[in-house]
Amino acid sequence: MRQAGRSLPEYRAARGPGSILDAIHQPELVATLTRQPVDRYGTDAAIFFSDIVVPVAAIGFGVDVAPGTGPVVEQPFRSASDLQRLRPLEPELDTPYVIEAVSILAESLDVPLIGFAGGPFTVGSYLVEGGPSKNFTRIKSLMLAEPALWETMVDRLTDMAIASLRSQLDAGASAFQLFDSWAGILSPRHYANLVLPATKRLFAEMRDSHPDVPSILFGVGTGELLPLMATAGSSVVGIDWRVPLGEARQRVRDDQAIQGNLDPSVLGAPWPVVEAETREVLREAGTAPGHIFNLGHGVLPETDPDVLQRVLELVHREGQAGRENL
Numbered sequence: 554m555r556q557a558g559r560s561l562p563e564y565r566a567a568r569g570p571g572s573i574l575d576a577i578h579q580p581e582l583v584a585t586l587t588r589q590p591v592d593r594y595g596t597d598a599a600i601f602f603s604d605i606v607v608p609v610a611a612i613g614f615g616v617d618v619a620p621g622t623g624p625v626v627e628q629p630f631r632s633a634s635d636l637q638r639l640r641p642l643e644p645e646l647d648t649p650y651v652i653e654a655v656s657i658l659a660e661s662l663d664v665p666l667i668g669f670a671g672g673p674f675t676v677g678s679y680l681v682e683g684g685p686s687k688n689f690t691r692i693k694s695l696m697l698a699e700p701a702l703w704e705t706m707v708d709r710l711t712d713m714a715i716a717s718l719r720s721q722l723d724a725g726a727s728a729f730q731l732f733d734s735w736a737g738i739l740s741p742r743h744y745a746n747l748v749l750p751a752t753k754r755l756f757a758e759m760r761d762s763h764p765d766v767p768s769i770l771f772g773v774g775t776g777e778l779l780p781l782m783a784t785a786g787s788s789v790v791g792i793d794w795r796v797p798l799g800e801a802r803q804r805v806r807d808d809q810a811i812q813g814n815l816d817p818s819v820l821g822a823p824w825p826v827v828e829a830e831t832r833e834v835l836r837e838a839g840t841a842p843g844h845i846f847n848l849g850h851g852v853l854p855e856t857d858p859d860v861l862q863r864v865l866e867l868v869h870r871e872g873q874a875g876r877e878n879l
């Protein structure tokens with residue numbers, strides 16, 4: 554569950570104030586923060602504690618993550634001259650703290666560790682917009698008005714994601730997730746022409762270097778994009794709460810698993826509602842293998858940890874019963 558930690562009192566206590574990037578530079582602290590949701594909830598996997606802007610911040614693009622806001626960029630990417638600020642990532646030199654934290658976790662966790670990187674559209678959107686965005690106007694204009702520049706930019710961001718993911722897998726992560734969280738803002742035609750080719754290349758190159766490593770492609774609001782995303786080459790497709798899982802199955806390939814998709818806002822409702830909604834997700838997912846229960850997006854900071862705990866217990870109980878009935 555992405556950002557599961559930030560709703561936890563032990564997260565706030567261990568992390569302290571200031572930019573999350575400071576915390577991300579401290580491998581022992583990262584290992585602790587990664588373990589917290591696993592220790593508390595008994596999740597079946599851990600998601601590495603980091604952020605999608607870590608590689609671009611590490612090469613000195615001038616990115617910070619402002620508390621309560623998210624990534625902010627001092628001098629946004631606006632023209633071809635900004636390409637010189639997007640040099641290749643050398644993980645051993647630029648992000649040794651990531652490699653060290655993954656190594657500590659690979660040694661000490663009892664569950665698989667999921668590494669991750671940001672998808673090219675989502676990371677590009679922060680660089681071009683300068684921060685979180687509602688309409689994504691600047692990045693869309695850049696993509697459409699200057700396709701050659703976008704192609705170069707997307708290729709560099711994709712190369713950085715590949716380098717980062719490889720370093721995490723080499724250090725002991727067992728699977729990886731590509732968060733192209735905001736790709737759902739694009740029309741299918743724009744996604745197919747301007748984002749999918751680089752995304753396909755990423756999964757193909759990852760398969761070449763790390764065959765058999767499970768991979769997840771995720772975005773929000775991707776209902777219309779799912780059939781396209783399903784061709785990108787991941788073994789799992791993440792689904793947000795807007796598409797019922799039964800329908801989502803029709804939109805991905807038969808050999809792909811799906812991940813999702815309880816609406817994170819539902820966790821604020823009284824328990825009987827949360828229970829019914831959780832059961833509905835499991836019912837929609839059906840009995841065929843290949844469903845990873847998750848929220849449809851990250852845990853909201855105001856979420857009551859005890860409610861999440863009960864959801865996890867319910868899912869584990871039902872999953873166990875389901876397996877026994879197979």
Ligand code: 1CP
Pocket residue numbers: 554555556557558559568572573600601602603604605606618619620621622623624669675684685686732734851
């Ligand atoms: O569960 C975890 O804590 C895992 C670590 C993790 C992950 C997987 C963090 C820590 N960030 C991410 C990925 C990430 N970061 C995504 C993709 C997942 C998603 O869609 O939520 C995105 C879009 C970001 C960018 C980002 N970082 C935002 C969103 C801003 C926006 O545009 O709306 C925010 C708020 C952050 C800060 C951040 N990153 C992570 C945490 C725990 C936090 C918030 C609190 C903090 O600063 O401690």
